[in-house]
Amino acid sequence: MNLPRPPEGPPRKLIESSRALRWAIVVGIAVAIGIGIVLMFLLTQATSNREFYERNYGRLFALNIVIAGMLLAVILWVFVRLASRLRRGKFGSRLLVKLSLIFTLVGVVPGVLIYTVSYQFVSRSIESWFDVKVEGALEAGLNLGRATLDTLSSDLASKTRNAAGQLAEAPDASAGLLLERIREQLGATDVILWNSNAQMLASAGASRFQLTPDRPTPQQLRAVRAQRSVTLVEGLDDPTAASNGRIKAIVPVPQPSLGLLAESRFLQSTITIPPTLVANAIAVQEANREYQERALAREGLRRMYIGTLTLSLFLAVFGAVLLAIILGNQLARPLLLLAAGVSEVAAGDLSPKPALQGKDELGGLTRAFADMTQQLADARYAVEKSIDEVSAARGHLQTILDNLTAGVIVLDAQGHIETSNPGATEVLHVPLEMYRGRRLAEVPGLEAFGTEVQQRFDDFMQERTHTILVDHWQQTFELNTAHAGAAANMVTLVARGAPLPSEGRLLVFDDISEIVSAQRAQAWGEVARRLAHEIKNPLTPIQLSAERIEMKLASKLGEPERAMLAKSVHTIVEQVESMKRLVNEFRDYARLPAAELKPVDLNSLVNDVLHLYAREGDPARGPSQVPVRVELDPACPRILGDAQQLRQVIHNLLQNAQDATEGSTKREVTVRTQWSEASRRVRLIVQDSGTGFPEHILKRAFEPYVTTKTKGTGLGLAVVKKIADEHGARIDLKNRVADGVIRGAQVSLSFGVAS
Incomplete structure (x- = not known):
């Protein structure tokens, strides 16, 4: 039987936890160095490439915050572990705390100094990058460009209003020639005459070659009516198309009369802006926008540099703490291992202790201590293995006892029940587990049996002291297992007793009633x-x-x-x-022939046999005839049986029941069939109202020539028993007891159903 090795003790766990901690520290240092290199690279790229910085500012800042939070959490976790070890008074905790504080101060003080100087330098350097004079010049240039465009727009609107007077009397059909002259006067590239619905009436210039020229919107026309003129500057939004800059002016055409039905007309003129002016205006506008965006982002750039410096400080502190832990563990680990092992041995824990593989004196001491405890561990392992084998054998024996049909009871020298198997409860019909610790002679229904067994054991022990030693005794007992108002049931037991090494007594018995x-x-x-x-x-x-x-x-x-x-x-x-x-x-x-089993309807057989007897309520029944009450369960399925032999069984049982009622005040016989869905069996029950069976008859009622009648051979129940055995049926015989008085006898047979 293979057993697991003894469990690993705290020292082994300490070694494993130390190894895991060292690996965690190495991995943490590698990760911290890698993160620092990546952050420095990203920061360098951000300062040398403004577009890269502007695109990834949010990501860089969030990464800084996350890394700083992680490092701070690790540092706090390390200090919490050190404080916990110190509070629990673990050996070496004070040494680890001192080393950690020393290395932390060595790393933190220079880091704080560098951080302070760098913070001041970064804050002032970033502010010096943005000059007030440059910002003023850009703003002045932007205002100058706007003023120039406003002047050109006003001049074009004034000239267009003057030219619109020439179209006051001109009809729409002849307006084309006037528009050409007006275009030359204004120096415009395009002149268009619109009606009130923004429909083109006439045009001169580039619009003549366009299928769908740009029409003024209803809002623009309403603004023209209200303000007498509207100017539009177009083409300044696209820096790559400086030649597309133009100014549009829209003015109303005077009405020739005050008629209400006259339609409003509008004159639109377009001139191009010089490309140099457009390019300069766009350049000034873009430079100003870029300068303002960078001025607004300088606070984020400052936070980025400061965050990176803070992260560098955390890295320095983290490295100092890790270095303190590594050095402290290297010094304190052998001492902690020996202290833990000595404490376990003092407490009785002899499990094998781990040892360090170092070549110094402390490592050799741990190996010697481990060798010393290994021999004790092997001895304990052998003892535990033996105990487990004994337990397994005991469990094996208990399984055998639980599955034995024979009864087994272990008694002490005074006859008290120590243990019993389920077979004993089954044979004696008494729950012996309820009476554990009590004498067998005190169990209800087993008083005589317990007394005889105790007497037999006493006689056997006396014989062993005076005669040749024998190992057991054996005797047959007649036992009445009546209990709790049930009918008497006589069983024949063959019992065998033997002494146990622990001064106990073993009683083994079996029911041989069926054999007898x-x-x-x-x-x-x-x-x-x-x-x-x-x-x-x-x-x-x-x-x-x-x-x-x-x-x-x-x-x-x-x-x-x-x-x-x-x-x-x-x-x-x-x-x-x-x-x-x-x-x-x-x-x-x-010479009773073998039964030929076939599916048979038990209810039909009962009715066939009852034709020979007087039923209850039958008017043809004579005064001397015993009435038979019939209670048949219609749910009864067919059973396997021999119809001829089953008729003989029913006839014998009815005849015996009627004979048993002679001399009683209430002469009645009941025949009943029952179907049990749970057990899937059909019961045939015959009851009488006679005086029942005497106790000495119950145990031998199914034997030939055993009867309570003055006439007859007593073969009726013997034939019934033999036929029941041929059919594989279970037969029970008992007295009907009510209020402590016998009210008659009952015979029942249980048959299996036909599949």
């Missing part, structure tokens, strides 16, 4: 065969001889002698007939 009954039935069958062979043959000659004597001597004797002769011959013949019937019954019992 079968042996008796076999013996009676042999007797029946011999009776049929040895007695029946002489009966016929005896009867014939007696009749011949009467026939020869009747005429030769006087009247008194002839009467005496006739009476004697009649007695001989009558007794011979009686002996023939007895022999025939024994012959039938011995």
